Amino acid sequence: xxxxxxxxxxxxxxxxxxxxxxxxxxxxxxxxxxxxxxxxxxxxxxxxxxxxxxxxxxxxxxxxxxxxxxxxxxxxxxxxxxxxxxxxxxxxxxxxxxxxxxxxxxxxxxxxxxxxxxxxxxxxxxxxxxxxx
Amino acid sequence: xxxxxxxxxxxxxxxxxxxxxxxxxxxxxxxxxxxxxxxxxxxxxxxxxxxxxxxxxxxxxxxxxxxxxxxxxxxxxxxxxxxxxxxxxxxxxxxxxxxxxxxxxxxxxxxxxxxxxxxxxxxxxxxxxxxxxxxxxxxxxxxxxxxxxxxxxxxxxxxxxxxxxxxxxxxxxxxxxxxxxxxxxxxxxxxxxxxxxxxxxxxxxxxxxxxxxxxxxxxxxxxxxxxxxxxxxxxxxxxxxxxxxxxxxxxxxxxxxxxxxxxxxxxxxxxxxxxxxxxxxxxxxxxxxxxxxxxxxxxxxxxxxxxxxxxxxxxxxxxxxxxxxxxxxxxxxxxxxxxxxxxxxxxxxxxxxxxxxxxxxxxxxxxxxxxxxxxxxxxxxxxxxxxxxxxxxxxxxxxxxxxxxxxxxxxxxxxxxxxxxxxxxxxxxxxxxxxxxxxxxxxxxxxxxxxxxxxxxxxxxxxxxxxxxxxxxxxxxxxxxxxxxxxxxxxxxxxxxxxxxxxxxxxxxxxxxxxxxxxxxxxxxxxxxxxxxxxxxxxxxxxxxxxxxxxxxxxxxxxxxxxxxxxxxxxxxxxxxxxxxxxxxxxxxxxxxxxxxxxxxxxxxxxxxxxxxxxxxxxxxxxxxxxxxxxxxxxxxxxxxxxxxxxxxxxxxxxxxxxxxxxxxxxxxxxxxxxxxxxxxxxxxxxxxxxxxxx
Numbered sequence: 153x154x155x156x157x158x159x160x161x162x163x164x165x166x167x168x169x170x171x172x173x174x175x176x177x178x179x180x181x182x183x184x185x186x187x188x189x190x191x192x193x194x195x196x197x198x199x200x201x202x203x204x205x206x207x208x209x210x211x212x213x214x215x216x217x218x219x220x221x222x223x224x225x226x227x228x229x230x231x232x233x234x235x236x237x238x239x240x241x242x243x244x245x246x247x248x249x250x251x252x253x254x255x256x257x258x259x260x261x262x263x264x265x266x267x268x269x270x271x272x273x274x275x276x277x278x279x280x281x282x283x284x285x
Numbered sequence: 286x287x288x289x290x291x292x293x294x295x296x297x298x299x300x301x302x303x304x305x306x307x308x309x310x311x312x313x314x315x316x317x318x319x320x321x322x323x324x325x326x327x328x329x330x331x332x333x334x335x336x337x338x339x340x341x342x343x344x345x346x347x348x349x350x351x352x353x354x355x356x357x358x359x360x361x362x363x364x365x366x367x368x369x370x371x372x373x374x375x376x377x378x379x380x381x382x383x384x385x386x387x388x389x390x391x392x393x394x395x396x397x398x399x400x401x402x403x404x405x406x407x408x409x410x411x412x413x414x415x416x417x418x419x420x421x422x423x424x425x426x427x428x429x430x431x432x433x434x435x436x437x438x439x440x441x442x443x444x445x446x447x448x449x450x451x452x453x454x455x456x457x458x459x460x461x462x463x464x465x466x467x468x469x470x471x472x473x474x475x476x477x478x479x480x481x482x483x484x485x486x487x488x489x490x491x492x493x494x495x496x497x498x499x500x501x502x503x504x505x506x507x508x509x510x511x512x513x514x515x516x517x518x519x520x521x522x523x524x525x526x527x528x529x530x531x532x533x534x535x536x537x538x539x540x541x542x543x544x545x546x547x548x549x550x551x552x553x554x555x556x557x558x559x560x561x562x563x564x565x566x567x568x569x570x571x572x573x574x575x576x577x578x579x580x581x582x583x584x585x586x587x588x589x590x591x592x593x594x595x596x597x598x599x600x601x602x603x604x605x606x607x608x609x610x611x612x613x614x615x616x617x618x619x620x621x622x623x624x625x626x627x628x629x630x631x632x633x634x635x636x637x638x639x640x641x642x643x644x645x646x647x648x649x650x651x652x653x654x655x656x657x658x659x660x661x662x663x664x665x666x667x668x669x670x671x672x673x674x675x676x677x678x679x680x681x682x683x684x685x686x687x688x689x690x691x692x693x694x695x696x697x698x699x700x701x702x703x704x705x706x707x708x709x710x711x712x713x714x715x716x717x718x719x720x721x722x723x724x725x726x727x728x729x730x731x732x733x734x735x736x737x738x739x740x741x742x743x744x745x746x747x748x749x750x751x752x753x754x755x756x757x758x759x760x761x762x763x764x765x766x767x768x769x770x771x772x773x774x775x776x777x778x779x780x781x782x783x784x785x786x787x788x789x790x791x792x793x794x795x796x797x798x799x800x801x802x803x804x805x806x807x808x809x810x811x812x813x814x815x816x817x818x819x820x821x822x823x824x825x826x827x828x829x830x831x832x833x834x835x836x837x838x839x840x841x842x843x844x845x846x847x848x849x850x851x852x853x854x855x856x857x858x859x860x861x862x863x864x865x866x867x868x869x870x871x872x873x874x875x876x877x878x879x880x881x882x883x884x885x886x887x888x889x890x891x892x893x894x895x896x897x898x899x900x901x902x903x904x905x906x907x908x909x910x911x912x913x914x915x916x917x918x919x920x921x922x923x924x925x926x927x928x929x930x931x932x933x934x935x936x937x938x939x940x941x942x943x944x945x946x947x948x949x950x951x952x953x954x955x956x957x958x959x960x961x962x963x964x965x966x967x968x969x970x971x972x973x974x975x976x977x978x979x980x
Contacts, residue, residue: 201684
């Protein structure tokens with residue numbers, strides 16, 4: 153998988169950059185490739201949506217979708233609440249763990265893979281502390 | 286232990302930012318108000334304004350008083366310099382005369398018409414309806430002299446006779462505009478000797494195309510709404526039984542489809558060959574409200590008018606003839622009723638039903654989200670962007686929007702792209718090469734559904750013509766060994782060994798395996814083909830060898846069409862067997878269980894010959910996040926590149942994975958109006974609605 157950007161040489165273009173993920177290889181009939189993209193409509197500090205590439209879906213059911221984006225774990229629940237739980241980044245400004253209690257069951261549904269995030273066992277307090285600092 | 290109060294404050298701050306609103310205590314994070322900028326509250330209030338006939342008339346008057354018509358007419362005098370669209374500027378005066386009979390409105394219209402009458406009648410079809418509609422409004426004015434009438438009526442008759450030679454296919458805007466001009470000509474010149482010919486032409490074409498298809502075959506916000514406006518006008522002017530016409534289920538469905546596509550901002554976001562903000566017709570919705578006695582259409586008309594009100598230039602837009610008819614079509618007795626907010630899946634019926642658009646929405650209000658997805662490639666003025674997200678709006682901010690169709694990258698936006706192994710990926714600014722000097726076999730499945738260009742499926746038993754064309758003309762197309770293949774055998778239509786076999790074109794020595802072929806030199810019309818009655822009902826496919834002759838200009842936009850006619854006008858069927866980029870042929874909405882989840886299954890034919898499957902799953906959670914998951918299953922073993930392609934505004938300095946998708950330039954220069962918002966100047970209209978609350 154290649155992830156890249158291409159500059160648009162068209163001086164009249166509204167879109168100076170193109171973002172793409174590319175799979176390149178010999179494909180056999182019936183081969184399947186899956187690509188995921190996230191758009192965050194309300195990214196403060198920008199005028200519009202932010203697009204995120206290379207998203208891995210760890211778990212999805214009728215109650216929540218749990219995604220891994222780089223070093224972040226993201227939980228989206230059907231109530232319209234986006235929760236970023238257990239982020240290890242400190243410079244993300246806009247996402248807040250508003251209700252880690254509701255997120256944790258879905259994290260737990262990952263059968264321990266995330267609960268042992270980079271060697272650190274996550275609890276509710278850990279997650280909020282990470283966000284707060 | 287952390288201070289719980291600090292934590293709480295921090296959380297509120299961040300949460301407020303995430304919601305795009307800031308309380309006064311955190312003004313540090315809020316943009317300062319800019320003169321001319323609009324807040325969410327202002328937008329919200331503006332969208333709730335009601336419009337009456339009198340309001341529309343006052344808009345005409347404001348536009349008339351601006352005097353643009355005079356300035357542009359003076360600049361445009363002379364046959365060689367007359368501006369396209371200048372006639373539109375006289376529409377307010379014509380409408381105001383019709384309404385008030387105030388003689389002051391006659392001279393501008395008369396001057397415009399007489400200026401037009403001095404021109405060589407070489408302009409396209411769009412002049413005739415403008416001229417004749419303006420004249421229709423003032424023709425009884427005593428201020429007009431006998432000479433005025435003679436000059437203007439002579440111009441109308443001349444243009445109408447020319448219209449008979451132009452396109453009549455009324456399932457698309459240009460054809461219907463032509464019919465409208467003829468219908469008006471019949472009305473204002475009832476005793477003209479050509480009138481029977483004008484009337485027969487427009488009535489026959491309308492019956493053949495519109496009454497059978499009951500829809501437009503174009504897939505563009507602008508052209509769809511233009512078609513609606515012209516349709517409403519035509520139905521009124523032509524003398525059709527309006528009640529019977531509007532009762533056609535597919536016509537009513539087309540209005541409903543447009544209603545459901547309205548965004549929270551009140552417009553229909555652009556798709557296909559379109560510009561932001563002009564693809565909306567308050568007038569046609571006013572008419573729909575009246576004929577269907579449906580307050581939802583009144584609501585739609587008012588939302589649209591208010592959307593234009595948010596943008597500079599509303600009055601100029603009102604000057605357009607179609608808008609100049611809004612007052613005629615407005616019924617103040619109908620109360621605007623907001624439609625039920627729901628997601629919507631639309632189909633179109635071109636001989637069969639096929640998926641058209643998908644709207645996911647949480648509502649129509651200030652806190653709502655809206656996503657518009659295109660479900661197929663095709664239709665006139667459409668873009669090759671099946672399953673593309675063409676619009677995303679949240680809290681009155683346009684977050685993602687297709688830009689102008691004429692920009693190359695627009696043709697492949699927000700979709701999964703498939704390219705050959707050694708070709709550039711993506712190919713922004715670099716067109717893929719058209720395969721030259723290679724004989725290839727084409728198989729056209731006669732019974733396979735096709736979503737391109739539309740038209741009505743021909744009766745295979747009554748084919749009158751087989752034609753081929755390259756669109757646009759990029760070189761010479763060679764054809765050889767044309768045959769029909771069915772379960773009971775094959776029939777050779779032409780092998781060109783003993784001449785042209787009845788086909789038009791030129792015999793070519795550049796042949797396959799030493800045999801003759803026939804050559805078509807590029808043209809948009811159909812000079813190449815076989816015109817003879819044919820019964821193809823026993824066959825499943827039309828097959829032939831083809832080659833683009835060396836020396837042709839490579840172009841990604843070139844398609845070779847196979848056209849079957851079974852009637853005089855648009856009873857034709859196009860196959861694009863040589864799309865040089867992806868072309869999704871079949872799309873199926875698999876999952877649409879609730880408002881914010883959809884799954885679309887596409888069959889994607891690539892120009893390498895593969896017939897692949899793509900599934901695009903979308904989860905839209907209001908105001909928070911949109912997840913797009915594409916699964917691509919290859920239909921053939923091949924070496925290739927495939928992946929999702931997103932056009933973004935700029936790379937943000939926030940980390941490797943973060944990009945901004947907002948668009949700050951929409952539309953062509955004609956419609957670009959600088960807007961100040963948050964201290965910045967954006968070079969386009971739609972930026973005016975880019976705002977956040979700073980209260």
